[in-house]
Amino acid sequence: xxxxxxxxxxxxxxxxxxxxxxxxxxxxxxxxxxxxxxxxxxxxxxxxxxxxxxxxxxxxxxxxxxxxxxxxxxxxxxxxxxxxxxxxxxxxxxxxxxxxxxxxxxxxxxxxxxxxxxxxxxxxxxxxxxxxxxxxxxxxxxxxxxxxxxxxxxxxxxxxxxxxxxxxxxxxxxxxxxxxxxxxxxxxxxxxxxxxxxxxxxxxxxxxxxxxx
Numbered sequence: 509x510x511x512x513x514x515x516x517x518x519x520x521x522x523x524x525x526x527x528x529x530x531x532x533x534x535x536x537x538x539x540x541x542x543x544x545x546x547x548x549x550x551x552x553x554x555x556x557x558x559x560x561x562x563x564x565x566x567x568x569x570x571x572x573x574x575x576x577x578x579x580x581x582x583x584x585x586x587x588x589x590x591x592x593x594x595x596x597x598x599x600x601x602x603x604x605x606x607x608x609x610x611x612x613x614x615x616x617x618x619x620x621x622x623x624x625x626x627x628x629x630x631x632x633x634x635x636x637x638x639x640x641x642x643x644x645x646x647x648x649x650x651x652x653x654x655x656x657x658x659x660x661x662x663x664x665x666x667x668x669x670x671x672x673x674x675x676x677x678x679x680x681x682x683x684x685x686x687x688x689x690x691x692x693x694x695x696x697x698x699x700x701x702x703x704x705x706x707x708x709x710x711x712x713x714x715x716x717x718x719x720x721x
Contacts, residue, residue, distance in 0.1 A: 509577070512586035512619050522590060522698060524714055526661035529679035534716075536653035538622065539615040540568055542646045545598065551607040561614055564643025565591070569616045571630040576621070589617040594694040604670055613694075615652070624649055654696070658685060659716035665708035672715055685719040693718035 515522065524530060542561045552558050569588045576584045594613040597603070627649040635644060658680055662672040680687055689695050698714035 510582070510584040512584065512621075514589060514617070514619060515587055518589075518617075522700070522714065524659050524661050526663050526712075529658060529660040529676050531683070531685070531719075532657050532659055532716075534654035534657050536651050537617050538620055538649065538651050539592075539617050540565060540572075540627075541613055541615040541648050541650050541652075542643065543611070543613050544646070545612070546608050546610045548608050552610075552612075558612075558614075560641070560643040561646060562591075564641065564647055565614055565616060567634055567638075568627075568630055568644075568647055569618070571634055572618065572622055572626065575626070575630055575633065584621055586619055591616055591699045593697045593699070595697065596694045604667075604673075618649075622649065654716070654718055656685075656719050657696075657716050658687075658719050659696075659714055662713045662715050663709075664711060666711070666713065669713070669715065676715065676717060680717075680719060684721055686721070688718040688720055 520532065521534060524532075542565055544557050544561050546552060546555050547557065550556075550558075566588075573586065573588055576586075592615050594615070596611045597606075598609050598611055631644060631647065635641075658676050660672060660676060662669055677687065679685075687693070696714075696716040696718075698716070699711075700713065701711035
């Protein structure tokens with residue numbers, strides 16, 4: 509059986525240090541993706557659509573993993589990668605304090621061995637087991653190339669991300685970079701901790717912003 513050690517091979521993109529801010533060039537990767545929007549008066553933690561989308565995303569990610577591992581011809585194993593979120597504001601005024609105007613794309617990186625045919629086969633398996641749930645129709649297989657970025661690791665609850673973002677902006681200013689969030693780029697979070705299981709102060713989140721000189 510072929511084993512893909514994605515977490516080791518892609519360590520530079522998912523295991524950055526909390527002690528420094530760094531520049532990184534992010535190449536094109538393939539992802540499972542779902543687009544959505546936070547409903548008025550809601551936030552990610554209590555949005556019904558966000559919960560639907562999360563269930564669909566994880567369901568498909570694990571269905572694909574085990575489908576490839578158990579197939580008779582060319583079986584392969586790989587780890588399910590971290591959940592990621594691209595966040596933007598519908599009115600162009602992205603703020604960590606106002607959340608019910610957020611648009612988002614949640615995504616999980618998958619290896620190139622996941623083809624459109626395998627994607628459709630996994631979706632069919634999910635529908636056969638659980639019915640045609642609303643989130644399934646929003647799923648897609650797509651690529652995303654982020655390009656030049658600045659990133660660091662944020663430690664602690666999401667509510668304190670502003671402190672880490674200030675460090676990122678200081679690094680950008682000192683190194684001649686311009687933050688593209690708010691002008692075509694999106695605030696990017698990679699969730700290495702599960703808020704349902706970890707204490708808020710122990711959460712680890714990679715924060716990444718696209719930049720230009």
